[in-house]
Amino acid sequence: MGILNRMIGMPVLASEHGELVDLMLEVVHWVMLVLLVGWSLFLVYVWIRFHNSNNERANYHGVTGHATMHIEIGVVIVEAVLLIGFAYPLWSARVDDFPTGEDVVRLRAVGEKFQWNFHYPGKDGKFGLIDHDLINGQNVVGIDPDDPNGKDDFVTRNDMRIPIGRNVIVEVASKDVIHNLALGPMRMSHDAIPGDHFHMWFKPTRLSPKGGTEYWEIICAQLCGPGHAAMKAYLYVQTESDFQAWLDENAPAAPAAPAAPADPAAPAPAGGDNAPAPAAAKAKASGDAADSPAA
Numbered sequence: 001m002g003i004l005n006r007m008i009g010m011p012v013l014a015s016e017h018g019e020l021v022d023l024m025l026e027v028v029h030w031v032m033l034v035l036l037v038g039w040s041l042f043l044v045y046v047w048i049r050f051h052n053s054n055n056e057r058a059n060y061h062g063v064t065g066h067a068t069m070h071i072e073i074g075v076v077i078v079e080a081v082l083l084i085g086f087a088y089p090l091w092s093a094r095v096d097d098f099p100t101g102e103d104v105v106r107l108r109a110v111g112e113k114f115q116w117n118f119h120y121p122g123k124d125g126k127f128g129l130i131d132h133d134l135i136n137g138q139n140v141v142g143i144d145p146d147d148p149n150g151k152d153d154f155v156t157r158n159d160m161r162i163p164i165g166r167n168v169i170v171e172v173a174s175k176d177v178i179h180n181l182a183l184g185p186m187r188m189s190h191d192a193i194p195g196d197h198f199h200m201w202f203k204p205t206r207l208s209p210k211g212g213t214e215y216w217e218i219i220c221a222q223l224c225g226p227g228h229a230a231m232k233a234y235l236y237v238q239t240e241s242d243f244q245a246w247l248d249e250n251a252p253a254a255p256a257a258p259a260a261p262a263d264p265a266a267p268a269p270a271g272g273d274n275a276p277a278p279a280a281a282k283a284k285a286s287g288d289a290a291d292s293p294a295a
Contacts, residue, residue, distance in 0.1 A: 002026030011184035014206035018187035024086040099167035108171040111179030111192040114227035122152030122251040158233035163243035169201045180222035212238035
């Protein structure tokens with residue numbers, strides 16, 4: 001992390017793509033600092049140079065040089081480099097190059113006044129169907145109870161857990177007003193808009209504090225009502241083993257598949273009811289007869 005980023009209190013970096021984000025921010029901050037100092041010095045110079053005591057008669061010709069125009073052109077060039085060389089490639093990778101495969105961790109983040117609900121697909125890795133008409137106090141995201149894929153889904157309140165070193169895709173949604181899921185250490189943020197579903201992805205590269213046992217705060221970065229300041233959640237980045245143990249602890253066991261009914265058309269055993277008894281049964285019967293007292 002650059003000097004200026006540390007000075008302004010940027011949160012710790014914990015994602016793979018975040019290095020490019022921090023580099024772009026560091027360059028932007030240096031450019032802004034140079035412009036602030038430069039234009040401030042120029043303003044002081046103008047105050048002194050054109051003060052009434054130094055200019056008893058007005059000058060109607062003004063400045064004839066082109067220095068200010070050259071400076072403005074330089075600023076435009078720097079901003080174009082930042083936009084084309086940094087921002088566009090970073091944005092493109094976030095919206096076009098989504099990871100695929102079984103190793104990807106998927107979850108849903110559903111905002112509401114004033115909390116975050118995190119919906120996990122359970123051990124099977126498949127989300128159950130969602131129906132907004134089913135949302136109630138017990139079913140906070142509207143999981144369809146008749147969908148077998150949702151039998152092992154579970155929802156946590158203000159508790160987001162992900163493993164280190166694996167790509168994570170988060171689907172962001174809202175139940176009421178516009179919220180914003182802001183994951184500072186991941187350098188990711190996205191609006192949650194009612195009626196729409198958006199996706200963002202990242203790869204954690206650092207455990208949360210104390211080996212993943214403590215958290216970073218998740219905030220809502222969109223003013224959403226009187227309880228906005230209290231709308232925070234907790235992000236844990238854990239080891240793979242700790243994450244799997246947490247999943248096993250929270251995911252309800254999927255119901256076992258019912259046994260297949262007997263086929264009424266299956267043929268009866270050979271011999272029907274008169275089939276010979278098994279050899280073991282015959283031997284037992286013979287032994288019982290030998291042990292019985294003589295008449």
